[in-house]
Amino acid sequence: VAEKQYLMTPGPTPVPPQVLAALAEPIVHHRGSDFRIVFARLLKRLREVCRTESDVLLFTASGTGGFESAVVNMCSPGERVLSVSAGNFGERWTKMATTFGCDVQELRYSWGETPSADDLRARLAELGDVTTVFMVQSETSTGVVADVQALAAAAHEAGALVVVDAVSSLGAVPCETDAWGLDVVVSGSQKALMTPPGLSLAAVSPAAWARVAASKLPRFYWDWQRVKAAQDKEDSAFTPAVGLVKALDVALGLLFEEGLEAAFARHVRLGRAAREGAKAMGLELFSPDEDRSAVVTAINVPEGIDGKALVKELRDRFGITIAGGQGHLAGKIFRIGHIGYFDIFDVTTALAAVELVLADWGADIERGVAVTRALEVWAGGAPVA
Ligand code: PLP
Numbered sequence: 001v002a003e004k005q006y007l008m009t010p011g012p013t014p015v016p017p018q019v020l021a022a023l024a025e026p027i028v029h030h031r032g033s034d035f036r037i038v039f040a041r042l043l044k045r046l047r048e049v050c051r052t053e054s055d056v057l058l059f060t061a062s063g064t065g066g067f068e069s070a071v072v073n074m075c076s077p078g079e080r081v082l083s084v085s086a087g088n089f090g091e092r093w094t095k096m097a098t099t100f101g102c103d104v105q106e107l108r109y110s111w112g113e114t115p116s117a118d119d120l121r122a123r124l125a126e127l128g129d130v131t132t133v134f135m136v137q138s139e140t141s142t143g144v145v146a147d148v149q150a151l152a153a154a155a156h157e158a159g160a161l162v163v164v165d166a167v168s169s170l171g172a173v174p175c176e177t178d179a180w181g182l183d184v185v186v187s188g189s190q191k192a193l194m195t196p197p198g199l200s201l202a203a204v205s206p207a208a209w210a211r212v213a214a215s216k217l218p219r220f221y222w223d224w225q226r227v228k229a230a231q232d233k234e235d236s237a238f239t240p241a242v243g244l245v246k247a248l249d250v251a252l253g254l255l256f257e258e259g260l261e262a263a264f265a266r267h268v269r270l271g272r273a274a275r276e277g278a279k280a281m282g283l284e285l286f287s288p289d290e291d292r293s294a295v296v297t298a299i300n301v302p303e304g305i306d307g308k309a310l311v312k313e314l315r316d317r318f319g320i321t322i323a324g325g326q327g328h329l330a331g332k333i334f335r336i337g338h339i340g341y342f343d344i345f346d347v348t349t350a351l352a353a354v355e356l357v358l359a360d361w362g363a364d365i366e367r368g369v370a371v372t373r374a375l376e377v378w379a380g381g382a383p384v385a
Helices: 018-024 032-052 063-074 086-099 116-126 146-157 208-212 222-230 241-260 260-280 305-316 344-361 372-378
Strands: 055-060 080-086 103-108 132-136 161-165 184-188 200-204 298-299 334-335
Touching: 018 241, 018 260, 032 055, 032 200, 055 063, 055 222, 063 086, 063 161, 063 200, 063 208, 080 086, 080 116, 080 305, 080 344, 086 103, 086 132, 116 146, 116 298, 132 146, 146 161, 161 208, 200 208, 200 222, 200 241, 208 222, 241 260, 260 298, 260 372, 305 334, 305 344, 334 344, 344 372
Parallel strands: 080 103, 080 132, 132 161, 161 184
Antiparallel strands: 055 200, 184 200, 298 334
16 A cells, blocks of 8 residues: 555545644643633634624534534424435435435436526425425535525525535535525535534524524434524533634634635636546546536546546555545546645646556556646636637
């Protein structure tokens, strides 16, 4: 196994050294005055990254935990909800809301399709009394980034509230919680927020708070009102992962130093470089060839190549971890993540290694052009196809 490790999945993602250093500090007590300063600053920074004036609740959990908190605080048993599903994570929210006894309807697409506001409008009109629409901003399993602003507008026209999975998109692509009227936005620490896994967050709008007061599903750890009551006093309801709280605070400081807009622009350029590089060597994209698809580039495995073996070979030979396909796409696509602590040389490294393995294995690709093309596009000197 190669010694140097390159983490190039769409989560978890590499963590900057300053963030790792925060994790190496001694553990402090979560009710102490020193921790409260960090906690309060982090809550403010979370509002800033979510672009909201409302509350952002913090949980020690993975992203799925944050999403479960949304289901149990927003819904009541038997209530009709709609899940917009076009991949692994959309399907997960369907299963989750079903588990909690909601009457879950779907706007279901094939994996890789991009949900449309017109389809949502039509489906909501057909169904009638939907209270909540669950949607995914960045469907990490396919590379599609949906237009949640347009989807949320369609849901609101029908009187429904929206819950957005922004686990792999927050900090990478614009997510304007207040300006777009997103009622709930859920994310996690381990993707574009450049922190290890273990924290999740939920931005909760005033309209969502009104719903919480009336919703009937049981909750304790996930009880948003309990968490808010503590956070309003710059305190936490339970023992948070103190090291991760400090780490996320440092990571958001780094993100703001770069500037959110600059970070979004960097992600667009990384996505372009990955797509153009892959196409230049003769590979076919699975994810859409569009700037919005700036989170993860999904690529079809070429004819005659074993996709699972490709992912394994990259790891064993070069220490490069990329992601394979999920669900029925296992072995058929591979995915190069480029969110968070990524620069162009991460993208060229991934492309170069994929090229080496594919060429060795006799795939029909062109050698020596992918990296050049990616660099050209990154530099902005070449038009994007
Ligand atoms: N939603 C999306 C879009 C994701 O990419 C992920 C993680 O891969 C999740 C939800 C689930 O998050 P977690 O694995 O942190 O529970």
